[in-house]
Amino acid sequence: MDLKRWSHIVAVADRRSFIRAAEQVHLSQPALTRSIQAAEAELGLQLFDRGTNEVVTTPAGEFVVARARQLVFNSRCLERDVELYRSRSLGDMAFGIGPFPAATLLSQLLTEMRCEFPGINLRVEISNWQLLLKRLLEEDIEFFVADTRNLPPDPNLHIRAVRREPGGFYVRSGHPLAAHKSVTMPQLWPHGVLSVRLPPGVRAVVSQLLGLASPAELSLALECDDVGLLKKVALACDSVLAAPHAAVKEEVAAGELHPLEVSGLPVQASEMGVVTLRGRTPSPMAELIISRLPAR
Template identity: 30%
Template sequence: MIDLRHVRHFLAVASHPTVQAAADAIHLSQPALTKSVARFEEQLGAQLFDRRGHKLVLTELGERLVARGEGLLRHALELEEEVALWKGLGTGEVSIGVDPAVELSLLPLVLETFMPAHPHVKISVRSGHVDALLPSLLGGELHFLVADADLALTRDDLDISRLSAEPIVMALRPGHPLSQTSPPKQADVRSYPIAGGTHTPRFAQWASERARHEGEKPQEPDLICDNYEVLIRLAECSDTIVYGPRSVLANYQTMGRLEVMPWPVTDGLLTNPGLIRSKGRHLSPAAEKLMQLFLTSTT
């Protein structure tokens, strides 16, 4: 393997009238420089200089290698600069997956902090349910996920860092019959279609336990859709009740499109968000920084 120090010493001698002048220019003793050039020639198995008294004159091969050596050092410098940028978050790419709730709540908060501070880091975001994103995480296409952690809890090849939970609430159009009922009861909710962005095993278990406590059949969602805009538009033009994290649905209440109400039970359901990554995978400084922002940001 070629030692870049030998290349630098070779180029120094090639660009100065004498070996002593080259040694002075690179702050090296003349004997040490002569020995380094000799070792380089020995390593290559070819003569790069003709010795003419106190001068070294490039051979034909030596002349050909000057441009090559300069290019090699230039590329080495670019490589070092690229590594320095990568370590300092001056470059890089991060690919993440988020579920619909995170996409509309935590993700914008994190990106508006990260991107202005690191404008040359490319971020790629894929949205979907956890079960659809996990194969891409395990296959290395995504660096990490920020999503409901229920479906990942049983896997021993994943690391999960919990994020702050929040209540699941319901939202309905202004003028909805339930908006006149204060507070609405669970039996009232059963009279209308319900739709949401997720239906995890934990949600299904909670709904089943609530139904058993009430002596009723579990109320299954009439629609599961990972696009909240579709759910909201459906709620605006019908009596459908949309359920989801409070931070997500509160945005639509602020816009005057829906009214947010607590789920009409005392043991309401909470979200279970988490940052999910493959065990043992080393991530770039940019990915690590982005993860820390997710872990420390709150909606």
């Protein structure tokens, strides 16, 4: 069976629809249907159940798709590695970054890249690790930098630790809590907490300090992946900001934000890492950007 047909099988499995898969592989729906039917006939296996709402892989299909996916991936890697070997030149690229590292190191990194390589085009996607992982597996980005504590174990991923990002709670200057030497979590929480999506470990600690029966009961006043926006909101009202220290150091130095000492709260820190696909050779630009990231 040729490689294109294997890629058709993977597309249908991923999109769960012949219509969406046909768009992805640039075929008409009838042509894609014939390709899948020919593959099933050649293999002697039914790969998909054609339901009324979506197409679902059969047990045999799951077995075949897993191996077909690796074939397609290896083929793309080979084509790309040959091109890199032939040119070894810097080129345009895309990568992802989580909200905390975006707030603490992205500005300087991108400034350096633009000053040194003005002819290179970069695309940066700022989002939470769940969406960035999806983009990486779809090969829409080459790598991403994010808090890696909650990444699911996956032999296809390679993770290189970057650094820990300690954080805490902050309020605007003049906030009612700013005058307290220390506060409790029940005193802090009613003011409304602004943060990116809290990792399960942090949710568990905060829930315990609040006396909640389950972390599922914990709710943020504002959850957003844009740390800059969260800072603006915290500076304009009595909400409490949860953020890495490095992201608010300028506001703290200027006296605009005040750190809170929260009794009973252990030190909280994000574990930043670079996540890449194992077996894929990074482009020269990706290698350069990764080398510029701060080490532990």
